Amino acid sequence: MYKIIHPIAGTTALATIVTFWLATVWSELLGSPATVITVKTLIPWGFLILVPALAAASLSGFRLSMQHRGPLAIRKRKRMPFIAANGVLILIPSALFLSCKAQRHELDTLFYLVQAVELVGGCTNITLLALNMRDGIRLARTRRRRLT
Numbered sequence: 001m002y003k004i005i006h007p008i009a010g011t012t013a014l015a016t017i018v019t020f021w022l023a024t025v026w027s028e029l030l031g032s033p034a035t036v037i038t039v040k041t042l043i044p045w046g047f048l049i050l051v052p053a054l055a056a057a058s059l060s061g062f063r064l065s066m067q068h069r070g071p072l073a074i075r076k077r078k079r080m081p082f083i084a085a086n087g088v089l090i091l092i093p094s095a096l097f098l099s100c101k102a103q104r105h106e107l108d109t110l111f112y113l114v115q116a117v118e119l120v121g122g123c124t125n126i127t128l129l130a131l132n133m134r135d136g137i138r139l140a141r142t143r144r145r146r147l148t
Contacts, residue, residue: 002060009056040102094118
């Protein structure tokens, strides 16, 4: 069961964060202030998808990691605290702050400073989650080879 849940939840989480990041960059570079306001207002609603996906990926990954002791599994486990801390301490508070500022039409210097921090934090989590996905695919291949 965890072998099914983990890749689906992980892919959903990664795709959601990539969507947030790309929507933000697109709205900032090509959109109007109204587009920026809309995107920043909608992103917290995406937490309804993101948070359960991350929780499911984390819990199922923890269960699956009990079966693996190799370097790939260890690297995946070591990345998870950074992914979680970045999300809880930087990304979620930034997104909520930016949503509030956007709803008040306050696209000021502070808004763009926090926006820059959020984009860097988002890029960091995208990279770390992609590395975990790569290592997870390698672990699955290794396991399949052992079974055949």
